[in-house]
Every structure is written in structure tokens, then in C-alpha cells.
Amino acid sequence: MLDSAKVQYPPLPLIQTWVWMMIESGNPEIQDKGRNNLIAAFGSLAKANEYLAQMSKK
Template sequence: MQGSPNAQYPPLPLIQTWIWMMTQSGDSDIQQKGQNNLIASFGSLAKANEYLVNHNQG
């Protein structure tokens, strides 16, 4: 599935939850878990950010 243009990503609310965990949680373990989930789903935080930018238009 690597490089597939039809890659399946988690639902947007779940991605937003992981971002909240990473940026707003005061607990370092929760912050790390949010980051790990994003990287596991997208391969990098940059790709997760790109996905969000593309899906928040409109």
C-alpha cells in the first residue's frame, strides 16, 4: 500500500484527537502517543500535516 494514491487514513476526528493529544495535553506520555499514532498512520508528521491542509479546504 506504500505510495498508493488511494491510501486509507483514519477518520478526521480521530486525527484531530491525536493532534490535540500531541499539542494540548499536559502529559508527556499522552503527547508521545498522539505523535506515534500520527506517524504510524501517515509515515511522518509532515505527511499528516499535508493531509490536514488538503482536507480542511472548503
């Protein structure tokens, strides 16, 4: 049986790239792609933000 507590997220540099795409790229298509990648990986932008906040405390 799989342990759902051990969710595998993408590497932090990739997540940071998606955040950059969404916030700073200035290109609507790239912004959408970054947002969609984050949502696909985390289920929501709120969970992605929560994960990044947690990682920055380490």
C-alpha cells in the same frame, strides 16, 4: 493489484484527537502517544500536517 493512490487514512475526528493529544494534553506520555499514532498512520508528521491542510480546504 492494489491501487497505491487510494491510501486509506484514519477518520478525521481521530486524527484531530491525536493532534490534540500531541499539542494540548500537557501530559508527556499522551503527547508521545498522539505523535506516534500520527507517524504510524502517515509515515511522518509532515505528511499528517499536509493531509490536515488539504482536508481543511474542502
